[in-house]
Amino acid sequence: xxxxxxxxxxxxxxxxxxxxxxxxxxxxxxxxxxxxxxxxxxxxxxxxxxxxxxxxxxxxxxxxxxxxxxxxxxxxxxxxxxxxxxxxxxxxxxxxxxxxxxxxxxxxxxxxxxx
Amino acid sequence: xxxxxxxxxxxxxxxxxxxxxxxxxxxxxxxxxxxxxxxxxxxxxxxxxxxxxxxxxxxxxxxxxxxxxxxxxxxxxxxxxxxxxxxxxxxxxxxxxxxxxxxxxxxxxxx
Numbered sequence: 322x323x324x325x326x327x328x329x330x331x332x333x334x335x336x337x338x339x340x341x342x343x344x345x346x347x348x349x350x351x352x353x354x355x356x357x358x359x360x361x362x363x364x365x366x367x368x369x370x371x372x373x374x375x376x377x378x379x380x381x382x383x384x385x386x387x388x389x390x391x392x393x394x395x396x397x398x399x400x401x402x403x404x405x406x407x408x409x410x411x412x413x414x415x416x417x418x419x420x421x422x423x424x425x426x427x428x429x430x431x432x433x434x435x436x
Numbered sequence: 437x438x439x440x441x442x443x444x445x446x447x448x449x450x451x452x453x454x455x456x457x458x459x460x461x462x463x464x465x466x467x468x469x470x471x472x473x474x475x476x477x478x479x480x481x482x483x484x485x486x487x488x489x490x491x492x493x494x495x496x497x498x499x500x501x502x503x504x505x506x507x508x509x510x511x512x513x514x515x516x517x518x519x520x521x522x523x524x525x526x527x528x529x530x531x532x533x534x535x536x537x538x539x540x541x542x543x544x545x546x547x
Contacts, residue, residue: 325478356537363440363523364479364537412478424469425535427478 323347325428327413333434334403342398342431346415353396354425355388356412364412370396371418403435440538442524447544448514456509456541458524469525469535470498470509479523479537482509511543519545 326345334340346353355367366380370390381387385403390396400407410432414425439461448454460468467486471479485491485500485507497510509522521540528536 361539363539364525364535366536424481424484427480429478 325413325415325426327411327428327431329431330429331432331434333436336405336435337402339399339401340403340433342400342411342433344396344398344413344415344428346394346396346413347426348394349417350415350426351393351418352416352423352425353390354414354416355396355398356414357409358412358430359409367398367411400433403433405435408433408435440524440526440536442522442538442541444539445542445544447546449546450514450516452514453510453512454514454543456511456522456524456543458507458509458538460505460507460524460526460538462505462526462528462536464528465502466527468500468507468527470507471523471525471537473521473523473540475520482522514545516545516547519543 325347328343332340351372353370356364357367358364368381368388369377385401388396388398398411410430412430413428416423416425442458446454467484469484470482472482473479482496483491483498485498488500488502490497490499495512500507511518521542523540524538525535
């Protein structure tokens with residue numbers, strides 16, 4: 322079946338511009354996560370959505386970052402006034418529900434380059 | 437917070453066995469994941485341990501000792517395609533839905 326998809330796969334933007342990254346989770350998965358991975362680094366948790374509950378935004382690095390999830394499915398991560406340090410691969414993952422024992426399925430990621 | 441320690445790089449020969457260690461400190465504990473990530477690709481699930489002991493799945497096995505805050509991933513009969521980064525991810529009990537990933541161990545398999 323279809324996995325997690327993300328778009329665009331690559332995004333190059335100028336410093337100061339806003340960008341939107343999209344994630345389509347696996348159908349039926351109620352939990353959705355955003356991570357960021359800088360070159361040669363581990364994954365950094367950004368935000369988590371579970372059903373209709375308020376999202377866990379504890380990992381967002383600044384107020385320039387925001388995310389929403391419409392209709393409990395598609396999610397958009399928005400970065401305003403991008404900075405060069407925002408350059409990274411942004412990964413989205415989904416799981417059937419929250420719970421440590423339920424594996425997360427990752428999308429291919431969006432590689433963001435801020436020039 | 438969480439502290440995760442795993443070697444940065446390892447090298448092994450095709451057909452050999454390699455063990456990738458991970459030590460962690462978490463505020464509570466609710467299991468540990470291992471993920472594999474090939475260069476330029478998304479991580480893929482390898483294993484999940486919540487109880488002490490060894491779990492075997494084909495060529496890959498994962499071990500957990502909760503009292504020691506220690507896990508390892510064992511790869512047998514190494515193949516070239518096993519060259520990848522291996523990420524250790526413990527889950528704290530305070531935020532069971534949230535994985536914290538280590539920086540990963542880059543494994544290179546040589547012919």
